[in-house]
Amino acid sequence: MADNDLASPLISSPPSDHPHLILTVQDDTDTDHNNHNGNHGSNSTHHHFRNPYAFLGSDGFTVPGSTTADPFRNHTLEIRGLYEWLKIGICLPIALARLVLFGASLLIGFVATKLALQGWKDKKNPMPKWRCRIMWITRVCTRCILFSFGYHWIRRKGKPAPREIAPIVVSNHVSFIEPIFYFYELFPTIVASESHDSLPLVGTIIRAMQVIYVNRFSASSRKHAVSEIKRKASCDRFPRVLLFPEGTTTNGRFLISFELGAFIPGFPIQPVTVRYPHVHFDQSWGHISLAKLMFRMFTQFHNFMEVEYLPVVSPLDNKKESAVRFSERIFAFIDVEKSGSITFKQFLFGSVHVLKQPLFRRACELVFSEYVSGENDYISEQENQFGESVRPAIPDLNEDEVHELFNLFDADGDGRISKDEFWTCLKRNPLLIALFSPCLLNKDISQDGNRLEEIV
Numbered sequence: 001m002a003d004n005d006l007a008s009p010l011i012s013s014p015p016s017d018h019p020h021l022i023l024t025v026q027d028d029t030d031t032d033h034n035n036h037n038g039n040h041g042s043n044s045t046h047h048h049f050r051n052p053y054a055f056l057g058s059d060g061f062t063v064p065g066s067t068t069a070d071p072f073r074n075h076t077l078e079i080r081g082l083y084e085w086l087k088i089g090i091c092l093p094i095a096l097a098r099l100v101l102f103g104a105s106l107l108i109g110f111v112a113t114k115l116a117l118q119g120w121k122d123k124k125n126p127m128p129k130w131r132c133r134i135m136w137i138t139r140v141c142t143r144c145i146l147f148s149f150g151y152h153w154i155r156r157k158g159k160p161a162p163r164e165i166a167p168i169v170v171s172n173h174v175s176f177i178e179p180i181f182y183f184y185e186l187f188p189t190i191v192a193s194e195s196h197d198s199l200p201l202v203g204t205i206i207r208a209m210q211v212i213y214v215n216r217f218s219a220s221s222r223k224h225a226v227s228e229i230k231r232k233a234s235c236d237r238f239p240r241v242l243l244f245p246e247g248t249t250t251n252g253r254f255l256i257s258f259e260l261g262a263f264i265p266g267f268p269i270q271p272v273t274v275r276y277p278h279v280h281f282d283q284s285w286g287h288i289s290l291a292k293l294m295f296r297m298f299t300q301f302h303n304f305m306e307v308e309y310l311p312v313v314s315p316l317d318n319k320k321e322s323a324v325r326f327s328e329r330i331f332a333f334i335d336v337e338k339s340g341s342i343t344f345k346q347f348l349f350g351s352v353h354v355l356k357q358p359l360f361r362r363a364c365e366l367v368f369s370e371y372v373s374g375e376n377d378y379i380s381e382q383e384n385q386f387g388e389s390v391r392p393a394i395p396d397l398n399e400d401e402v403h404e405l406f407n408l409f410d411a412d413g414d415g416r417i418s419k420d421e422f423w424t425c426l427k428r429n430p431l432l433i434a435l436f437s438p439c440l441l442n443k444d445i446s447q448d449g450n451r452l453e454e455i456v
Contacts, residue, residue, distance in 0.1 A: 074284050077288055087299065094298075101144060105141040112134055113135065113204050126235070132187075135187065139187060150298070150300045151305050154306075160186060161312050163239070166268045167236075167240050167267050168233050168269045169242045169271075170245050170271050171271070172250070173249045174252040174276060176290070177283070189209055189211065189212060189242065190211050190242045190243070192206060193213070212225050226265070230264075230267075233265055250286070251286050252274075264438070267315075270309060273307075274306070274307050276303070330431055333350065351430050360433065364423055378419075381410070381417075386406045390436070393436070394435070409425045
């Protein structure tokens with residue numbers, strides 16, 4: 001060995017002709033695979049590795065594909081399990097008795113309602129008190145109907161707020177049971193589809209609630225419904241107004257988009273949530289026929305229902321949208337430097353930015369078509385169409401302010417805003433398109449499904 005010094009390596013290099021030691025790690029599964037296929041010594045491009053987590057009891061896993069939530073799915077559509085079949089068999093005689101109670105209660109309530117409505121023609125005003133007293137018979141009948149469906153007791157949390165504090169009540173909508181419950185509990189005015197008026201027996205009872213009918217596919221009908229909600233909510237002589245903002249029934253596990261009718265008038269609102277705890281029978285009126293749902297309800301020992309009255313939501317004066325606050329929002333949008341002041345250049349750039357948005361023209365067209373009446377091709381000041389179009393954005397605008405704003409659009413001063421005048425004014429003042437944003441919420445404004453709520 002060479003003498004040790006600082007310049008000598010600790011291990012001397014082997015001669016160039018010294019054989020190298022090569023270690024080969026052979027995978028058992030690979031060998032077995034090659035032997036099985038007769039590919040001895042060949043290079044396989046497909047490797048099968050032993051599961052490194054088998055000692056934990058793992059045999060591999062799969063990644064499920066993406067799923068779409070279905071808010072209308074009834075989770076007990078089919079009757080499954082021995083317990084359910086035995087229960088239905090035991091409850092069949094009880095179901096017959098419940099059916100008799102249901103029919104008798106409905107018939108008595110119908111007769112009492114017809115008596116209360118007899119000779120009453122002034123239905124624009126609140127129902128007289130003596131007629132309301134007769135309706136108590138129908139209200140008791142609705143409680144008997146709930147009993148017949150198996151709702152022997154109903155758990156409540158919280159209390160309904162006085163009508164003068166919260167004139168509007170909003171609730172989720174899971175089944176046909178909620179309207180029956182609210183009829184008994186609150187006897188409110190409801191907003192319902194026009195088709196409900198023709199329902200046998202039930203249509204008459206609904207009319208006694210001084211219902212506000214609406215056709216969701218008609219712009220004029222929706223505007224009239226909002227006007228009626230505001231009129232009846234502002235008068236303490238009318239019952240409180242009940243709305244289901246989702247507009248349809250869901251399975252109670254999801255929230256879907258809300259209609260804005262309950263919120264546009266700007267009155268205090270009491271939210272209410274209804275739940276149906278269950279194990280074997282989902283009571284939601286989703287993808288299930290009404291007859292089958294009623295049969296399942298009749299053949300249960302008891303159906304659970306929970307109603308929770310939530311705190312009143314009040315649009316405080318300092319939170320309401322006013323002309324000043326609305327202007328502040330536009331100012332903040334243009335004040336890109338957040339300096340508390342804007343230059344004329346910033347104003348011009350902000351206006352051009354809004355005008356050049358791809359959906360600007362489409363939004364203008366939809367707004368105009370939303371507020372023209374019937375076969376007319378103009379917005380009339382006399383019919384207050386313009387005021388209805390801007391007040392959802394600024395509820396506290398007075399008549400003079402609405403008139404001045406109308407004159408800005410009415411270039412020829414004939415009391416009408418044509419489509420050309422509407423487009424010309426917004427093209428000159430593109431920032432004003434924000435006035436009409438509430439009427440376009442949740443509306444598709446382009447063929448690719450873009451919604452205004454994503455932009456405004």
